[in-house]
Amino acid sequence: MPEYKQFPLADTAEGLTEAEILDWKVKPGDEVQVNQIVVEVETAKAAVELPVPWAGVVTELLAEPGQTVEVGTPIMTIDVDPQGSAPSGGGATEQPAAPATNGVAQEPPSGSSAAPAPADDEMKPLVGYGSKNVVAKRRPRKLPNATFVASDATNATLGKSDATNATLGSSAPEYVPLAKPPVRKLAKELGVDLRQVIGSAEGGVITREDVQRAAEPETTATAAAPAHAPGARERRVPIKGVRKATAQAMVSSAFTAPHVTEFLTIDVTPMMEFRAKLKSSPAFAGVKLTPLAFAAKAVCLAVRRTPDVNAVWDDEANEIVFKDYVHLGIAAATPRGLVVPKVRDADALSLVELAQAIDELTTTARDGKTPPEAMLHGTFTITNVGVFGVDTGTPIINPGESAILALGAIRDMPWVVDGELAVRKVMQLSLSFDHRVVDGQQGSQFLADVGALLADPAQAITY
Template identity: 50%
Template sequence: MTTQRFPLPDVGEGLTEAEIVEWRVAVGDTVAVNQVIVEIESAKSLVELPSPWAGTVTALLAEEGTTVDVGTAIIEITTDAPAGAPSDAPAAAAEETSGEGSGSVLVGYGTGEGAGGGRRRRRAAAPAAEVEAKRPTSMSGTSTSSARLDVDAPAPAPAAPAAPTIEKPMASVPATPGSSTTRVLAKPPVRKLAKDLGVDLASVHPTGPGGIVTREDVVAHAEGAAPKALATYPDDDQPWLASGTVSQDGRQTRVPVKSVRKRTAEAMVASAFTAPHVTVFQTIDVTKTMKLVARLKEDRDFADVRVTPLLVAAKAMLLAVNRHPQINASWDEAAQEIVYKHYVNLGIAAATPRGLVVPNIKDAHTLDLLGLAKAIATLTSTARAGRTQPADMADGSITITNVGIFGTDTGTPILNPGEAGILAFGAIRRQPWVHKGKIKARWVTQLALSVDHRLVDGELAARYLADVAKVLEDPARGLVWG
């Protein structure tokens, strides 16, 4: 028998770290080859990792919720193979992962091209023995166990005499939170309670005689630091505060920036300060589009898909790309080249409980209206379930974001990195509109197109947006342009 350690592999994004989301096995479980053992979160996707060996789980080396580097061992499995057998190969190969994402790749996930490196986040918890070794020495009194106090104090100099026994709590200096010379008086049961609640005794304000930290002090401090509802938000509508820490006065909650929110922030900052954005706007009458949507909802072929104005807008974008292919491009800074794409991978911005993701429909230009409707439905349901894979978000060419679903008229969208255009589709409202020389109530919306001005001049942006608008104003035009 031999013990194998499975290193965290690069799942095909070129990242250097990932978060352990959920273990699917426990110590003592028997696992088979390719059995899912853990779910990890990397960038904007959740990925299930299979076991490369059959055997018994002897140790889980990383806790749920921690972030570990690629190549770091995360699980220990005892197999029947003798030491040095070929079963060592998967682990050895995974340990060769380089910082550039060119190392080992988990079977079933291709190596991503051009993916950026990961960022340092919270490290996995140190082994218990190491933590114990680093724990500061404490002095304890010699009175009866019910009255004995433990005192935290700075380590004495090597030549200093042994610490004196504490007989009277009043002779000790009261705790002063935040001081480098803090001495904390507390009975052993209170210290155990603080440890169980994750409370640092040095930060607790003592109210007992002589500066003793009491049980009530620890409980009050823990309750004050626990996540709580804020006066400005409904109690049942703030799941994003669950992982945060509330200030003692209850006026602030601090939540670590991680996962999707962190990656989205990085991408948006990089895009905003790399590509010079220009946004053009157009207000249009989409009454005919609304009539088409109503007819399609009654069509037997579209009975199993959701038909919305967004579907028509997406089709209009594809038709306009065919007329203005220059907008379907990207800027390669390293090679100093413009890359014109002969395909359209249409990105759909999707708001999910985990944050904003932008998966794209591969080769969307080859789909008819029904095929496009099915693709959008699959893409959005997968994104909201948190199952979008890295490949689904790679190599996008142009994106649409439906801000109108939230009642917003329009906005100035930020480009998805690596793309030259993004269209914001605003809310559709009944408004007065001049139609055939008369003022009538019509369905009206606003479009906003942001482009990378390095690639797209103002004229091209205006012409492209005008063609999208023409199809939305009269969807029959798509029969001629298609």
């Protein structure tokens, strides 16, 4: 007989509590293999593709694209024994209803048992499964047309076969319209009673179009009164995913760490000339060598003299944690919002390796393919606002760090050189730091060191 298992939304990174379904890669009736990618979700960190831990046939998708689901909630049901050859087990996990016949849902035969929940070691090899224990919330089973259902309390008291009998013979029938959560939400917003709507999809499922048609007379009447018309010049976008996570992090940082921001204007003409020279050398052939790569190298060198900017304040332990490595965050603007992937151990990389790592990292981020783990545990961040033609700014420190450097646009400007006015390549730097960890003298020394390295790259040999 069929053996059903429910695939829960996993915690794909540290501390995630929910994710938005972006796109299903399968549909009911499709056969799937172990580790096959079945769904793409957007977490607070990035877009992530999830593999399925079992082989079988997809019987039901429990969440729609655009729906936000809590970690641990079942999002798909799979028949792992479609040929009916699996032995009956004694597990206590929920078994979905069998396919409907003639519009009436069929319950599993009395005495049948659902498959036991998968053990941790079954799912460990898969992407997105960690040690976090979550309890899946039971999602109400969707039954076609008019159906009689028993309460969860009744099922828990009577047992599986008795609960089935109580379900079929209940004296208090309850009609359950068949509609997915976003459709129910729309119906609630439009004031539509789903019990009065006839579903047009297969199996009597109520669609958004069905709800909108049911609400059409009322909506039309409302639109005729301009005072009550929906805001035609406004639009609302739900706060979720990367945008929600960024907002929470920035608010937390701004109101936790006492920010100080310092500014420095420098002549980077020597750096730009050195960059042009390096780009023509064989070692840099095919390498995208940008001013950001020079700034990254300068930060890694300057940290050696001022390790405080690479430390972090630990409130719980009442300690300042100094880190003898640089996991360098590079702020990247993407269609989903601002993300900050890290170049691991950036201080151990050469200029060529840094340039290559930054190019790969930013390209992956803009494509929305950065894995969540690549955005964790940074020690220092660089944000390049100059690419937008902006001269400078007052960046907010990323939580878990103590400083962030902003790079401004490089412009041709008048500059005094050897007592004479000349046109030079000039840029502005701004450094925000946590004054609990970094004093003014230390922040100023670090910013001056970075500026000096960018203004005269030859100074790097003295570090």
